[in-house]
Structure formats: C-alpha cells, structure tokens
Amino acid sequence: xxxxxxxxxxxxxxxxxxxxxxxxxxxxxxxxxxxxxxxxxxxxxxxxxxxxxxxxxxxxxxxxxxxxxxxxxxxxxxxxxxxxxxxxxxxxxxxxxxxxxxxxx
Numbered sequence: 881x882x883x884x885x886x887x888x889x890x891x892x893x894x895x896x897x898x899x900x901x902x903x904x905x906x907x908x909x910x911x912x913x914x915x916x917x918x919x920x921x922x923x924x925x926x927x928x929x930x931x932x933x934x935x936x937x938x939x940x941x942x943x944x945x946x947x948x949x950x951x952x953x954x955x956x957x958x959x960x961x962x963x964x965x966x967x968x969x970x971x972x973x974x975x976x977x978x979x980x981x982x983x984x985x
Contacts, residue, residue, distance in 0.1 A: 890952050897943060904937035938971045 911930045919925065941964050947953045948960040 894947070894952065897947075901937065901940060904933070904940065908934050908937060935971055938967055941967060 908930050911933065912926070915926055915929045944953070944955075944960050944964050945957070948955050948957045953960075
C-alpha cells in the first residue's frame, strides 16, 4: 500500500508506536540494571520488579501483526505472526501460565 505509506497520520502513529515501545523496553532495562546494582547476583526478586512491565511491553508487540495485516508496514504477515507469537509464547507461557517460583525467581 504505497498510498498508506505516505499518509502522515499513519507515519505519526508508527512513530508513536515505536516511541512507546522504546520507552517500555527502556523502563524494563533501567529497572533490571537498578535491581542488579542493588542486589548483585541474587535474582530472587527480579520478576517482582520487571515481570509485569515486561509482559505488557511484549504483549504490545502484537500490534505488529495488525500493522502487517492492514499494510502499513512492508513485513509479511507470516513473518510478523511467527516472530510475535514465539515471543508471546515465551513470555506468557513461561512467566505467566506456569506457577513455578523458580521460573519467576
């Protein structure tokens, strides 16, 4: 969709989406570094500090599938679907679905 690509509203939306993603991942990174500086190698409370922000930021990536579906990005739908699904499976499947404290440690 070449016409959609030149649309200022779409470009503004994509810039905002990428900025929000950047801020979210930056927050997770800063919180992780702060935790490691405070606690050293003890990772027992790391999930409590970054777990839910990590889940929210990664889940926001599901919009990449919609972007591909409606044609506002050039990536193929199958590529976007596989990439996003694999990350969501790891985040939701490992951190949320299984209630093992050692996973969240």
